Amino acid sequence: MHVMVLGAGITGVTTAWYLRRAGFDVSVVDRQGEAGQETSFANGGQISVSHPEPWANPAAPLVALRWLGRAGAPLRLRPRADPAQWQWMLAFLRACLPWRSRRNTAAIAALAVHSLAGLRQLRKLAAIADAYDARAGGILHLFFDARQFARARARVAELSSFGIELRPCSAAQCIAVEPALAALVPRLAGGLHAPGDESGDAMRFSRALAKVLADDGVCFHYGAHIERLRAGGGRIAGVDIRHARGGDTLGADAYVVCLGSHGRRLLRPLGERLPIFPLKGYSITAPVADAARAPCVSLTDESRRIVCSRLGERLRIAGTAELNDYSLDIDPARIAAMLEWAATHLPGAIDPARATPWAGLRPATPDGPPIIGRGAHDNLWYNTGHGPLGWTLSCGSASILAALLRGEKPAIDFPFRHGRG
Ligand SMILES: Cc1cc2nc3c(=O)[nH]c(=O)nc-3n(C[C@H](O)[C@H](O)[C@H](O)COP(=O)(O)OP(=O)(O)OC[C@H]3O[C@@H](n4cnc5c(N)ncnc54)[C@H](O)[C@@H]3O)c2cc1C
Known part of the structure; x- marks a missing residue:
């Protein structure tokens, strides 16, 4: 067949x-x-089993309202005269109901755990383990707000019931996991380390x-x-x-x-x-300027919704979501925000003058x-x-x-x- x-x-x-x-x-x-x-082509590079919560969750409508119209906010919504966009948004709101969100989290978690096992087997069988800048150091989720960190910690038990391990870390423990974050200690509320997660270049x-x-x-x-x-x-x-x-x-x-x-x-x-609509996101990929300052463990900044992965001698920084249309135009303000994130969180790690900007369309279901x-x-x-x-x-x-x-x-x-x- x-x-x-x-x-x-x-x-x-x-x-x-x-x-x-x-x-x-x-x-x-x-x-x-x-x-x-x-x-x-240039996504965040994370194999992020530790983040199975869908974007449609009970907190999402309030968070979206807070971000609406704010320059540099991780989410941008551009309503259009397109029935597909409105249908998608209504379905998204329905999927934010707690029971639906819980059900979808469980489904994504099961699929993600199964997928990671499949990836490990596939790369061995296909002999491509060395072909895509793979790293198995896990993902470190960073929190700069104590209340947000406390809420996230409360979910560790639920994720563990799906077979996903997350280790709560103090600021000092975060530095032990990833020494390149040393400059962040005074601002960091804490972190969650998912040691089973990975990263690599999907392209x-x-x-x-x-x-x-x-x-x-x-x-x-x-x-x-x-x-x-x-x-x-x-x-x-x-x-x-x-x-x-x-x-x-x-x-x-x-x-x-x-x-x-x-x-x-x-x-x-x-x-x-x-029921798929494009959710646009951006990334920058830059050569590592100073290896000691560039993290090897993949990072998720939970307050800015920015992820960062080390891909060989390059650093990839990605994030933001725009519900708009199919345009791949690059908004310079979005790229500037990522460069600014790199400069403040990982000073000296990359050469910003050689950063390559990119935009892609996440094929998103509402739930x-x-x-x-x-x-x-x-x-x-x-x-x-x-x-x-x-x-x-x-x-x-x-x-x-x-x-x-x-x-x-x-x-x-x-x-x-x-x-x-
Ligand atoms: C900024 C950003 C960061 C992300 N970070 C992560 C991450 O860290 N971890 C993660 O798991 N996911 C991440 N994602 C999501 C992930 O990149 C996507 O879910 C994934 O790439 C979708 O893959 P796909 O094969 O479905 O789509 P695509 O990669 O877009 O593949 C679709 C293919 O269809 C082809 N095609 C389309 N239309 C036609 C046509 N008419 N004729 C012929 N060919 C056609 C295209 O050429 C393309 O090759 C991120 C996405 C973005 C935008």
Whole structure:
């Protein structure tokens, strides 16, 4: 059976890997020249199992109101005359109800734990452990506000019930975990260290895995812009693409949508409804200027919602969320805010003059969990909508999708597409 994966971001290449290992013939279609060139290109780099709470949580509406209109706030909302945006926001508000948020946290946590185990196994089997600047020092969540730290500490037991270890740290213990933070001691309220978490470059991982797959016979159609999916008799009959030499129609027995934020618009003419909206974020990647001042442990600044990962001799700093449209324009004020964060939190660590700015669109569902499972058409499947956690959840989601396609029971209990209330 031939399965065509639409999209070669982190979710597309991991999907191709698990499908190949499950015995399918696999091909992959992407408009870019190689894997991992869109949202998976320069994300925060965190394998963040320790942060399964969805953005839709009981505190979110108040936090969003507090941030609205404030220059430099981590969240920016630009309401538009777009019904999809309003539907998404209403669904987001519904998902903030405590019981829904708790249910979604449990689902994401189970998927994240499963995914990390899958990642560790995959990189060994594919022999790509050295290909993506991987680090296994965990993630240190930093708190600069004592009340926020106390609230976060109160959740350690709940996360531990999901199998996620978080160690509360005083300011001095944070420095013991990551000595490059020494300058922060007077301001730091405390931290939570998740020793099992990891970090690495999702684009390099995608590229390396795509090469392994190509060597194993997976056919990659790069530079192929998908213009539409053809449907008939309740099935997908083919994919119309445009490439440098003209147009074509590609066919397969089944299709898996891994198109990031762009799947929703492509699928809508077929009556398929994907509750995904782009949440724009930014990053900067800069060469390390002074190795002793640049952290090796991945960091999350919980008050500014900024993450930082050491990728070899580079430091990646990422954050912010804008609910707007599909524009990838870079707002210089956002980049300036990240450079300012680096200068105040990690003075001397990077060379700011050589920082490369980037913006990407998180393919976000309103409630948090990604969409994994069969669509309304018989041979159409989804593994998409991973929002802020696509790198973290990629291996778990892909292995589940492959199990579902084979008609097997997935390894974890998860609200799959048709079971989603
Ligand atoms: C600032 C920022 C920081 C982040 N930090 C983290 C983090 O630290 N940890 C984490 O786990 N996640 C993080 N994320 C989220 C993560 O990057 C995404 O969830 C993930 O990259 C989504 O992967 P994807 O494969 O679904 O989408 P993409 O990587 O966007 O892949 C979709 C693919 O589909 C292709 N495509 C789209 N439309 C078409 C078309 N019409 N024809 C052909 N091809 C098409 C694209 O070329 C692309 O290659 C972050 C995101 C952002 C923006």
